[in-house]
Amino acid sequence: MCIRDSGSAQTISVDAPYIRDRHTAIALRNRLFDDAERAWIVDVATDLSMLALDVGDRVTVEHDALPGGTLFGTITRQSVDILTGRIDYTVRCADA
8 A cells, every 4th residue: 555645655554364356455545545635544443441432532543654653533433342342443533
């Protein structure tokens, strides 16, 4: 996956062993990064200690793969699995 930023190319490697064709790979790329709106879609998995967060909350996402290491965004989806103690969030982040 290649992301353009100010004329330079940055490469992000995505582990997706079930993707076998170009069409599906492009759909995944478009899901992860919406170039038209310069927004990142970040999926975050955490434990139940983060249960206080809810859809619509503004959060900071930090990771080495993100531009500048930090993005700010809004939680757009949340799912909770009490049995495993896992919470999954989808965060839409504006480019910093």
